Amino acid sequence: MxxxxxxxxxxxxxxxxxxxxxxxxxxxxxxxxxxxxxxxxxxxxxxxxxxxxxxxxxxxxxxxxxxxxxxxxYDAPRPGRPPKLDDGQRERLEDALNRPPTELGYDRSTWTPALAREYIAETFGVEYELRRVRELMSEAGLSYRAVRTGAAASAPTETSAAPGKKRWTN
Structure with a gap:
């Protein structure tokens, strides 16, 4: 045909x-x-x-x-689980994750998935698994990287980090 x-x-x-x-x-x-x-x-x-x-x-x-x-x-919209956070809440979460937790009253200087999950629960009343919190953190522009400490942090040619030390950074 x-x-x-x-x-x-x-x-x-x-x-x-x-x-x-x-x-x-x-x-x-x-x-x-x-x-x-x-x-x-x-x-x-x-x-x-x-x-x-x-x-x-x-x-x-x-x-x-x-x-x-x-x-x-175009495909017709497909049904699925609605997101737990609406667009405005997602935007507020991304803004918060791109600020130090200390600005939001936490005693930590960097975000962890557990701390972000706590913030989400307190602020939006929503519970997430840690795996999903990590995805949200990545979508907000954070990445899980090795931390440069001491002389390594000040040496511009140094590329290695302290073994086993990683954290979420912007």
Whole structure:
């Protein structure tokens, strides 16, 4: 079965100029490449997808003749667990994690996952596993690095750190 008979390459280029997101962009690119004569097998190889996925995408793109691009190239929202923290709370958490804990009344000079979990529970009333707290800390721009101490900290050419000493830093 031939695909995209009622959709021109120019239509696809216009949609491509407007589309956002990796998967939606790939779908439109697959359509353009198909219009240029590439086989479904070749498209599957190029895009690292199965032939069935390419076929499904082309069937979706066939609907462009009758439906708006937004309804065709984008996936419908998928249900899932809602986040425990809303966007505003996440922003407040990131701001807090990028400040020393001492500014927030804690006796520690650096954040630890346990301290961040305590802060989240006290501030937002939300409990997280330490693994998720570490992810939140990373998303806030903190990283777990070796600590440079003593002469090593002041020596610009020194790259090694005290063995076994690491902490979360900005």
């Amino acid at each position: 031939a695909h995209l008979e009622d959709v021109s390459a120019d239509d696809l280029r216009e949609i491509l100029a407007e589309v956002e997101g990796k998967r939606a962009t790939q779908r439109v690119m697959v359509g353009l490449n198909y219009k240029e004569g590439l086989s479904q097998r070749r498209l599957a190889e190029m895009y690292g997808r199965t032939e069935k996925t390419i076929y499904n995408w082309l069937c979706r793109l066939d609907r462009l003749a009758d439906e708006p691009a937004e309804e065709v190239v």
